[in-house]
Every structure is written in structure tokens, then in C-alpha cells.
Amino acid sequence: MILNQSMVAADAFEKHLINRRRKKHWGLKAAGFTLMLTSMVDMFSMLVVFLLQTFSSSPEILVTKGVELPDSITPSVVKEAPVLAISRDGNLYLDQQLVGPTKDVAKKPNELLKKLNVIKKNWAKSHTTPFTGEINLQADRDIKSTVVAQIMGILTSSQFQSIELAVVGHR
Amino acid sequence: MRKKTGLGQKKELDAQLNLTPFIDLLSTCVCFLLITAVWIEIGTVEVKQSHGTSAAQEKKESYDLDLVFKDPTEMRLNLKKNGKRVKSFKVKDESFEGMLSQLNQTITGQVLTFKKKTIEIATATVTPRSTVDYGSLISTLDVLRKNKIVNIGVLTARGN
Numbered sequence: 001m002i003l004n005q006s007m008v009a010a011d012a013f014e015k016h017l018i019n020r021r022r023k024k025h026w027g028l029k030a031a032g033f034t035l036m037l038t039s040m041v042d043m044f045s046m047l048v049v050f051l052l053q054t055f056s057s058s059p060e061i062l063v064t065k066g067v068e069l070p071d072s073i074t075p076s077v078v079k080e081a082p083v084l085a086i087s088r089d090g091n092l093y094l095d096q097q098l099v100g101p102t103k104d105v106a107k108k109p110n111e112l113l114k115k116l117n118v119i120k121k122n123w124a125k126s127h128t129t130p131f132t133g134e135i136n137l138q139a140d141r142d143i144k145s146t147v148v149a150q151i152m153g154i155l156t157s158s159q160f161q162s163i164e165l166a167v168v169g170h171r
Numbered sequence: 172m173r174k175k176t177g178l179g180q181k182k183e184l185d186a187q188l189n190l191t192p193f194i195d196l197l198s199t200c201v202c203f204l205l206i207t208a209v210w211i212e213i214g215t216v217e218v219k220q221s222h223g224t225s226a227a228q229e230k231k232e233s234y235d236l237d238l239v240f241k242d243p244t245e246m247r248l249n250l251k252k253n254g255k256r257v258k259s260f261k262v263k264d265e266s267f268e269g270m271l272s273q274l275n276q277t278i279t280g281q282v283l284t285f286k287k288k289t290i291e292i293a294t295a296t297v298t299p300r301s302t303v304d305y306g307s308l309i310s311t312l313d314v315l316r317k318n319k320i321v322n323i324g325v326l327t328a329r330g331n
Binding site: 040044045047048052054055056060061063070071072073074075077078079136140141142143144145146147148150153155156162163164165166168169 | 219307325
């Protein structure tokens with residue numbers, strides 16, 4: 001803000017600032033401090049327009065640590081559903097909670113099936129509509145596709161038939 | 172700037188904008204939008220598992236497509252009607268990217284216009300291999316989705 005140096009034609013706030021400066025630096029050379037308001041407002045306006053354009057109101061899912069999602073050129077909108085994640089270190093997570101090593105779960109899926117049944121029961125309690133079978137599956141891009149296919153097979157057997165494979169969108 | 176009116180009264184034409192609340196509002200907007208900004212767009216690729224599920228019941232009497240990975244650079248496409256194979260295509264290239272390009276050309280040129288007729292692919296199933304990573308599988312699904320084949324299933328590979 002450019003302050004008037006004279007008390008004439010200054011409003012109350014400017015007068016206060018001038019007086020304060022005079023008292024503080026009495027006898028000293030006044031250090032000039034100018035803030036270019038026009039540029040600042042321009043910058044703020046541009047920032048607001050840019051951020052409003054990139055604003056997204058669609059649901060977001062948390063990407064599990066240790067999972068680097070693959071890229072896709074045909075992504076769909078994310079749906080709100082439980083998240084099953086296969087991390088690079090070979091562990092399987094359901095809603096950010098460790099289920100166990102993926103290899104072991106693929107061989108003995110009892111614990112995973114139990115947790116999936118709990119999700120189904122909770123769905124039935126909170127919804128009047130039939131179970132949609134939607135689940136988000138996050139898997140690291142470098143893991144074997146057969147491992148993902150095995151986990152998808154377990155999900156299918158547990159009535160989770162609509163599997164949303166999480167990807168990083170590049171349109 | 173002041174301008175004299177016909178009646179001789181002076182009327183203020185310029186409106187003064189009170190900058191302080193304006194900057195306050197802009198700052199608040201910038202902070203809120205920066206906090207809620209999404210820098211990485213997470214999307215999904217929908218897969219409907221067609222083995223014994225409702226997806227199978229929705230299947231129309233039209234062609235199905237099986238994609239079987241041999242290795243990351245080779246794939247076999249089986250075009251089926253009512254469960255019976257009617258045509259098989261081999262897609263191979265030196266690189267995975269080249270193979271995807273070949274796959275796209277095969278689907279567009281030979282599968283979707285089978286016997287010079289435009290056909291509809293009701294379901295497509297992909298059988299992966301352990302030598303194929305998950306990122307490559309997603310790229311393959313991308314090619315199918317790009318050609319408007321949306322009912323896609325991923326089978327559990329029997330052999331490695």
C-alpha cells in the first residue's frame with residue numbers, strides 16, 4: 001500500500017499509520033515500503049480463476065502408500081466403494097488396513113472373505129437397494145498381472161463383481 | 172472525476188471499490204481452493220467379471236472376444252459366437268507398444284468389421300500371464316475401451 005506522506009487528504013487508517021511511522025522512526029530516514037496493489041489483485045484473481053477451473057467435486061480415494069498406479073487414457077470417474085490395495089512390497093490392504101501378504105491371501109483367502117462379508121453386511125444395514133458389488137482395486141503398476149487376476153477372482157467369488165481398477169488419468 | 176449536471180449539482184461518477192474486503196475474500200478463496208485442489212486425477216477402469224455373474228446374464232447374442240497373452244509382445248485374439256470360436260488372430264510385435272498398436276489395428280480393421288460387416292463385441296475377456304505386468308494389462312484394457320468395448324473381464328491365468 002502506498003501511504004500518503006502528508007496528513008492532508010488521508011483517511012483515519014492512513015493517518016494512524018503515518019503517525020506510527022513518525023513516532024517509531026523519528027529522526028531517521030523513512031524507509032519506503034510500497035505494495036503494488038494492482039499487481040497483487042491481478043495475481044490473486046488469476047490464481048482464483050485457475051484453481052476454480054481445476055476444482056473437482058467428484059469423490060477422491062486415498063492412494064495406499066507403496067502403490068504406484070498405472071496410467072490410463074480412458075479413465076472413468078471414481079466411485080465411492082471399499083478400497084483393496086496390492087502394494088509393491090506384496091502386501092494386501094483393505095481400506096488401508098493390512099490383510100496380509102498377497103501370496104498367502106491368494107492361497108488362503110478366508111480372512112479377506114470374512115472382511116468382505118463384513119462390508120457386505122454393513123452395506124445391507126445402511127442401504128435399501130441391492131448390493132452393487134462395487135470395489136476399488138489399487139495395484140502397483142509393476143506387479144504381475146496374474147496376481148491381480150487371482151485377487152479379482154477372489155473378489156468375484158465374494159459377489160464383488162464390479163471391480164474398479166484405479167488408474168492415473170491422462171486424457 | 173466530477174461532472175456538472177444540468178441542474179448545477181455535482182454528482183460523483185466514479186465508484187470506489189473497498190479493497191480491503193476484496194483482498195480478504197480473494198485470499199480466503201485462494202487458500203480454500205489450494206487446500207482442496209486435486210493435483211493428480213485418479214480415475215478407474217471398470218471390469219465386470221463375467222464368470223457366473225450378472226454380467227454374463229446381460230450378454231447379448233453377438234460376438235465375444237478373448238484376448239490371451241502369450242508374452243508381453245504376443246497375444247492371441249479369439250472371436251467367438253455363442254461360445255464357439257469363429258476366427259483367431261495373432262498379434263505380435265518386437266515391443267509392447269508396437270504390439271498395442273497392432274492390437275488396435277486388428278480390432279478396428281478385422282474384428283469390429285468382421286466379414287465386411289460391422290459387429291458388436293458384447294464381452295471381452297483378457298487372460299494375463301505372469302510375465303505381463305499390471306501396467307501393461309491396463310494399457311491393453313485401454314485399447315479395448317478406446318474401441319468402445321466396455322464389458323471387459325479379466326480371467327485368472329491357469330498357467331504361467
